[in-house]
Amino acid sequence: MKKLILVVGARPNFMKIAPVMHQLKDDKEIQPVLVHTGQHYDTQMSGRFFEELGIPAPDINLEVGSASHAVQTAKIMIGFEQVCLDEKPDFVMVVGDVNSTLACTLVAAKLNIKTIHYEAGLRSNDRTMPEEINRLVTDAVSDYFFTTSADADENLMREGVDPKKIFMVGNLMIDTLEANLRKAQNSPQSFPLLNKTDKIDINDFSENGYGVMTFHRPSNVDEKESLELLVDIWCRISKSIPLIFPIHPRTLGNIRKFGLMDKLNTSNVFLIEPLGYLEFIHLVSNARFALTDSGGIQEETTHLNIPCLTVRPNTERPVTIWEGSNKLIKTEEIVPEVSEILRGNGKTGQNPKFWDGHTAERIIEIIKNL
Numbered sequence: 134m135k136k137l138i139l140v141v142g143a144r145p146n147f148m149k150i151a152p153v154m155h156q157l158k159d160d161k162e163i164q165p166v167l168v169h170t171g172q173h174y175d176t177q178m179s180g181r182f183f184e185e186l187g188i189p190a191p192d193i194n195l196e197v198g199s200a201s202h203a204v205q206t207a208k209i210m211i212g213f214e215q216v217c218l219d220e221k222p223d224f225v226m227v228v229g230d231v232n233s234t235l236a237c238t239l240v241a242a243k244l245n246i247k248t249i250h251y252e253a254g255l256r257s258n259d260r261t262m263p264e265e266i267n268r269l270v271t272d273a274v275s276d277y278f279f280t281t282s283a284d285a286d287e288n289l290m291r292e293g294v295d296p297k298k299i300f301m302v303g304n305l306m307i308d309t310l311e312a313n314l315r316k317a318q319n320s321p322q323s324f325p326l327l328n329k330t331d332k333i334d335i336n337d338f339s340e341n342g343y344g345v346m347t348f349h350r351p352s353n354v355d356e357k358e359s360l361e362l363l364v365d366i367w368c369r370i371s372k373s374i375p376l377i378f379p380i381h382p383r384t385l386g387n388i389r390k391f392g393l394m395d396k397l398n399t400s401n402v403f404l405i406e407p408l409g410y411l412e413f414i415h416l417v418s419n420a421r422f423a424l425t426d427s428g429g430i431q432e433e434t435t436h437l438n439i440p441c442l443t444v445r446p447n448t449e450r451p452v453t454i455w456e457g458s459n460k461l462i463k464t465e466e467i468v469p470e471v472s473e474i475l476r477g478n479g480k481t482g483q484n485p486k487f488w489d490g491h492t493a494e495r496i497i498e499i500i501k502n503l
Contacts, residue, residue, distance in 0.1 A: 134161070134162060134163065134164050135162060135163050135164065135223045135224065135500070135501075136163075136164045136166060136220065136221070136222045136223050136224075137157075137163050137164065137165050137166065137222060137223065137224045137225075137226060137500065138165075138166045138168055138216070138217070138220060138222040138224070138225045138226065138241075139153060139154065139165055139166070139167050139168065139226050140168050140170065140213075140225065140226065140227045140228070140233055140234070140237045141167070141168070141169050141170070141191070141228070141233070142169065142170035142171070142172035142209070142231050142232065142233025142234070143172045143229075143231040143232075143233065144182060145229055145231070145428070145429050146228050146229050146231065146233070146234075147182040147183065147186060147188065147410075148182070148186065148305070148306055148309045148410065148429070149228040149229060149251065149252070149305040149306060149309070150167070150188065150228055150305075151186040151187065151188050151305075151308075151309050151312075152305050152308035152309055152312065152492065152493035153165075153226075153305065153493045153496060153497070154167065154188055154189065155187065155312075155493065156493040156494060156496075156497050157497065160497070162501050163497065163500060163501065166192050166193070166220055166222065167188070167189065167191045167192050167193075168191060168192065168193045168194075168195070168213070168216055168237075169191035169193070169194045169195070170194075170195045170197055170209045170212070170213070170233040170236070170237070171194055171195050171196040171197045171198055172197060172205065172209070172231060172232060172233045181409045181410075182409065182410055185313075185409050185410050185411050186309065186313070186410060193216055195208075195209060195212035195213065195216075197209050197212065202232060202263055205232050206232045206235060206236045207236075209232065209233055209236035209237065210236045210237075210239060210240050213236065213237045213240045213241075214240045214244070217240060217241060217244050217246060218244075222246060223246075223247065224246070224247045224248070224249055224500065224503070225237060225238070225241040225246050225247070225248050225249070226248075226249040226250075226251060226500075227248065227249070227250055227251070227271065228250075228251040228252055228305070229251075229252050230252065230255070230264040230265075230267045230268045230271070230449075231264070231267065232263075232267065234250070234267055234271050235266075235267040235270050235271050238250065238270075238271045238274055238275060239270070239274065242274040242275075247276045247277070247503070248274070248275045248276050248277070249275065249276065249277045249278075249279060249500070250271050250272060250275040250277070250278055250279065251279040251302075251305065251496070252279070252280070252281055252285075253268075253271075253272050253275065253278035253279060253280050253285060253289060253299070254272065254278060254280045254284075254285030254286060254287075254288040254289040254299070255268055255281070255285050255288075255449040255450065256268065256269075256285075256288045256449055257447045257448060257449040258447060259446070259447050261352075264428075264449070265449070268449070272289065272292070272294070273292075276298065277298050277300070277503065278294060278298055278299045278300065279300050279301075279302045279496060279499070280299060280300065280301045280302065281301075281302075281303060281304045281432075281450075281452075281485075281487075281488075282301070282304075282450075282452040282485055282486075283301065283452075283486070284451055284452055284455075285301075286299050286301055300495075300499050301486070301487065302487065302492050302495045302496050302499070303486070303487030303488055303489060303491065303492035303495060304432060304436075304485070304487070304488045304492055305492045305493060305496075306429055306432050306433065307432065307436050307484075307488045307489070307490055307492065308490050308491070308492050308493050309410075310414065310433055310436055310437075310490075311489075311490035312490070313410065313411060313414065314414065314418065316411060317410075317411040317412075317414035317415045317418065318415060318418070320409075320411040320412050320414075320415045321412060321415075322334055322335050322336055322415065323335070324377070324379075324405045324406075324408070324412070324416075325405065325406065326403060326404065326405060327380065327385070327404040327405055327406060333377065333403050333405070335377070335416065335419060338375050341374055341375075342374065342419075342420070342421040343374060343375040343376065343377055343420060343421065344370070344374055344375070344376045344377070344420055344421055344422050344423070344424055344471070345376070345377050345378075345379075345416050345417055345420040345422075345423050345424070346367070346376055346377070346378040346402075346423070346424045346425065347378075347379065347381070347423070347425045347426070347427045347430055348363065348378075348381070348384055348425065348426050348427075348444070349381035349383060349384050349426065349427065350426040350427075350445065352426075352445075353426050353444060353445075354381075354383065354384045354387050355383075355387060357387075357391040359464075360384075360387055360388065360391060360393065361391060361393060362464060363444075363464065364388070364393045364396050364397060365396070366464065366467050366468060367397070367400070367402050368396055368397070368399075368400040368402060369468055370424075370467070370468060370471050371400045371401035371402045372400075372401065373471070373472075373475060374401075374421065374471070374475060375401045375402075375403060376401065376402045376403065376424070377403050377405065377416060377420075378402055378403065378404050378405065379405050379406065379407050379408045379413065379416070380404050380405070380406075380407070381407065382407075385404070414433070417430065417433060417434065417437065417439065418437050418439070420439060421439075421440075421474060421475070421479075422439060422440040422441065422442065422471065422474045422479060423439060423440070423441045423442070424442050424444065424467065424471070425441065425442070425443055425444070426443065426444050426445050428448075428449065428450060431443055431448065431450050431453040431457070431459045432450060432453060432457075432488075434453075434457070434458055434459065435453045435456070435457025435458050435459055435482060435484070435485070435488075436457075436484055436488060437458075438457075438458050438481055438482060438483075439458060440458050440460070440474050440479030440480050440481070441453070441457075441458055441459040441460065441480075442460055442462050442467065442470050442471070442474075443459055443460065443461050443462065444462060444463070444464060444467065445461060446461070446463075447461070448461055452485045453482075453485075456482050456483055456484075456485050457482040457483070457484075457485065458479070458480050458481050458482040459480070459482075460480050
């Protein structure tokens with residue numbers, strides 16, 4: 134029997150690892166060992182997702198907690214090295230592009246343990262993003278590469294990876310979405326407003342609908358000038374359609390730091406706490422559009438065929454633009470693009486190849502034959 138360590142660390146990892154864990158339940162050929170680095174460690178960012186997605190409790194939790202990139206990466210490496218020495222796995226599988234992905238791949242590679250990177254080959258070509266550094270380094274030392282789209286295969290081959298080690302398997306995020314969409318539609322439809330006793334009910338917006346937002350990229354929210362411009366734009370849009378914003382802690386902190394909360398409080402921008410997976414999918418799947426600078430929501434909206442406006446100069450998921458309902462836009466384009474959506478001219482698309490809910494099955498079959 135092959136022993137496979139599966140690494141999770143941050144919230145996006147949980148949705149990707151859940152279908153693999155479900156497929157491996159009672160498997161006779163692969164023994165999974167689930168390691169949680171603790172990169173995201175509070176209940177809202179971690180424990181709740183395990184419960185909602187039916188992921189078993191981690192076999193090992195390194196509990197590294199929050200820190201700078203360097204300190205957090207170092208803590209994960211120190212803890213994970215001992216895990217590998219104790220468990221002696223045949224393979225280590227990492228997912229995505231967070232610090233845990235990079236740290237655990239480096240440890241396994243130096244111990245001559247075969248490494249598998251799911252979501253390999255994604256490139257934004259923007260090295261100011263910490264995630265891009267993590268992607269590049271992880272792929273530089275991995276042994277096997279599981280990709281979500283053809284452009285990722287091309288990126289890897291251009292970087293010198295042997296095509297025989299590249300496997301386009303599809304998108305695990307879509308496995309999780311497909312498995313939970315019905316359950317998500319039965320999740321709560323009302324959400325407490327941030328720091329208030331009042332709630333909003335999305336049914337109250339049924340006549341004209343609502344937009345959903347997620348913003349947390351440093352380039353958008355860490356400088357007063359850029360964040361103030363965005364807040365002004367959100368307030369303008371909210372005069373035409375309500376905006377629901379499950380707000381990232383850093384974004385919220387900067388809004389308060391720069392004195393921008395009063396503007397939002399007098400608008401139709403509704404700030405709510407970060408949501409669990411089921412609540413968030415419910416919110417997105419019933420929205421008129423998504424306005425974001427995040428990664429995963431570009432994939433989810435593509436599968437749901439909901440217009441997505443991504444306020445970034447680049448994306449590591451260009452297939453969501455070429456084939457899906459995603460569109461890269463500049464800050465000054467937000468208002469006219471939303472206006473087009475409200476006129477019924479939002480972008481639509483189709484599902485990329487293998488985004489069909491069966492990615493985990495393909496992954497397990499490949500690992501059994503490695």
